[in-house]
Amino acid sequence: MDLPVLTAEPWADYGLIDSGHGRKLERYGPYRFIRPEPQALWSPAMPDWAADGEFVGGSEEDGGGRWNLEARVPASWPLAWQGAGGAVRFRATNTPFRHLGFFPDMACHWDWMAARVGVGASVLNVFGYTGVGSLVCAAAGAGVTHLDASKKAVSAAVENQRLSGLVEAQIRWVVDDALKFMRREVRRGRRYDGIILDPPKYGRGPEGEVWELYRDLPELLALARSLLDERSSFLVLTVYAIRLSAVAIAELAAEALIGLGGTITAGEMTIREEARGRLLPTAIFVRWERLPS
Numbered sequence: 125m126d127l128p129v130l131t132a133e134p135w136a137d138y139g140l141i142d143s144g145h146g147r148k149l150e151r152y153g154p155y156r157f158i159r160p161e162p163q164a165l166w167s168p169a170m171p172d173w174a175a176d177g178e179f180v181g182g183s184e185e186d187g188g189g190r191w192n193l194e195a196r197v198p199a200s201w202p203l204a205w206q207g208a209g210g211a212v213r214f215r216a217t218n219t220p221f222r223h224l225g226f227f228p229d230m231a232c233h234w235d236w237m238a239a240r241v242g243v244g245a246s247v248l249n250v251f252g253y254t255g256v257g258s259l260v261c262a263a264a265g266a267g268v269t270h271l272d273a274s275k276k277a278v279s280a281a282v283e284n285q286r287l288s289g290l291v292e293a294q295i296r297w298v299v300d301d302a303l304k305f306m307r308r309e310v311r312r313g314r315r316y317d318g319i320i321l322d323p324p325k326y327g328r329g330p331e332g333e334v335w336e337l338y339r340d341l342p343e344l345l346a347l348a349r350s351l352l353d354e355r356s357s358f359l360v361l362t363v364y365a366i367r368l369s370a371v372a373i374a375e376l377a378a379e380a381l382i383g384l385g386g387t388i389t390a391g392e393m394t395i396r397e398e399a400r401g402r403l404l405p406t407a408i409f410v411r412w413e414r415l416p417s
């Protein structure tokens with residue numbers, strides 16, 4: 125089994141400037157931030173890092189910690205991504221969960237997904253958060269069902285839709301529990317051309333439904349399989365911060381997607397550092413695709 129490495133390259137509004145000694149320095153539009161990064165085992169390229177803020181304390185496993193921000197950093201600010209399928213705009217913000225309100229490493233999938241959705245294609249984005257993946261597909265002409273348990277995340281996604289000038293796009297915003305909604309879609313006999321799955325390790329649905337990745341990933345993939353058919357074109361699954369290997373997730377996906385044809389690829393996602401070009405690993409991915417015959 126080959127386990128390829130996908131890399132999100134820097135772009136105008138985002139870059140991983142430098143990394144090392146357990147931290148990383150990134151630019152988000154005009155602002156630079158330092159965040160903990162346990163995977164950066166090496167030494168930084170630059171002797172000093174000037175930044176507009178730093179996330180300190182807490183742990184990746186248990187959360188916690190807080191931002192120390194310069195006064196000039198606003199509550200949120202707009203960023204853009206220029207993809208092959210069109211431009212998308214979204215707001216960055218320093219969240220208490222140590223990230224900036226979107227996941228820049230997902231950029232390694234955005235053009236790939238946009239290239240697989242024709243005008244009128246139907247895409248389901250589960251655990252869609254603030255909607256960048258949904259907007260990338262919508263900008264490429266797809267009709268999107270965007271699902272997240274958090275009303276606040278969906279409101280931010282709707283604001284990003286407006287910011288992107290995609291108010292006319294066909295996007296159905298759903299606040300629901302991922303598994304509950306997908307079970308219902310399967311019962312209704314629904315199908316999709318593409319599915320994006322970006323589950324957290326642990327989460328809660330709007331009515332307190334518990335999502336646990338180790339327990340629930342097999343059902344999530346089985347439901348996704350039922351929502352794909354012989355006309356479907358792609359599935360992307362990303363899995364962060366877990367003690368599972370890409371091989372295990374690839375084998376699970378291969379079992380769940382059996383009979384669908386097409387090809388499955390799994391491996392690691394990375395971000396390219398600007399200082400020395402080093403690759404910072406961020407997540408495991410699985411892609412399923414069927415090339416048009």
Ligand SMILES: C[S@@+](CC[C@H](N)C(=O)[O-])C[C@H]1O[C@@H](n2cnc3c(N)ncnc32)[C@H](O)[C@@H]1O
Pocket residue numbers: 227251252253254271272273274277300301302303322323324325326327328329330333334335362364
């Ligand atoms: C932030 S995103 C993507 C996770 C990210 N890739 C990570 O670092 O793990 C996770 C999203 O899943 C949503 N979520 C958590 N539990 C959920 C559930 N049971 N049903 C639907 N969405 C859920 C959260 O509201 C959040 O927006």
